[in-house]
Amino acid sequence: MRVEIWSDIACPWCYVGKARFEKALAAFPHRGDVEVVHRSFELDPGRAKGDAQPVITMLTRKYGMSEAQAQAGEDNLGAQAAAEGLDYRTRGRDHGNTFDMHRLLHLAKERGRQSELLQALYRANFAEERSVFTEGDERLVELAVEAGLDADEVRAVLADPTAYADEVRADEAEAAQLGISGVPFVVIDRKYGVSGAQPDEVFTQALNQAWGEQTVLRLFEEGGDGGDGGAEACGPDGCAVPKS
Template structure:
């Protein structure tokens, strides 16, 4: 069964939501029958690749709220993150465009490393205060999860990955995605926002049960005879 997750690297609730989803996934007995697909989404495609302001200044301009209110909001998000085991450092956070980071994610998805890439990029952005628009930083992160350095460099300028990012965004919008994180289960159920682990567990159980009923495992009626097996049984 497919689970699709629309997300942006700069979204704190996407990391919090991922952590809750991961907790539910760890308890799910059929996780080997799930296909987890990360989908790109950009909250602010107009941000520059080079940081020009901190998180508070950026949010002040974007939301038109007083500095004290923004700081209180970030404190609330930090507390929320701690409840799922994350240590956000908004004081070190680097506000940059996430498009190159999404290029790395798209490459990682081709190698079945999308989940690993998302975790590493979230941690780099929110915990380590790294610039996720910097190519050298992204190369180091990609190499850490096993991607080829030349493939990473090529991905920064390959139109294929740019197209895939835009396609993910358009697909999400057609499904009604207006904010992230947004989790879609078998294209039947959805969870919007950083919900509790219990909510993910319930939705996983419900959607998988229905999917399993619609896609029963075929069992063959086998007539036995002499054979050789991988466990060494038989004559060969």
């Protein structure tokens, strides 16, 4: 079984959703037969490299909310992350372009270290004080080496803006063809789609059903299979603010 997960390192619901999916996968009886592939999706593709801004500022501009409302949303999101055993900095984070990170994730896929690099990038962005957006390429090299990649190879990719760029754009084009407009979005064997950071039991239902069925892509939502209800996700206009 092949599971493809479209996500962005700047997406907090992708961070939470990854933990929920992995909880479901760990309990799946056929988990040894599941290949997980992480696919690229940029929430802010038009932002220039090096153009970073505080998350709270980004939220107020995208949603038109007050700083207090934006901070309350971050606090609630932090609580949901904590419920999944994840560290989450609710203050002082920044937001920026993730294209180079996606290029490195494609390198990591070729080297069999994609999941490790994705986790390192998520942790660095959401849990650590140091920025993945303002410290330059060496910060990404450091994280990639931590994930098991070769430093010189990583530097070579970062120095060549065309390296793995087509692979990132191909992922994004395929997302558009599938009608994916927000992330996380999980596609299981091209049979079922799970939109948003659904509870782990929804991922469990989708895995079990896809294992033995041949059908067209269907959406799974909390409380049933199908419909247009929605778990929280991030799209081009920003990330959903969790309800209190």
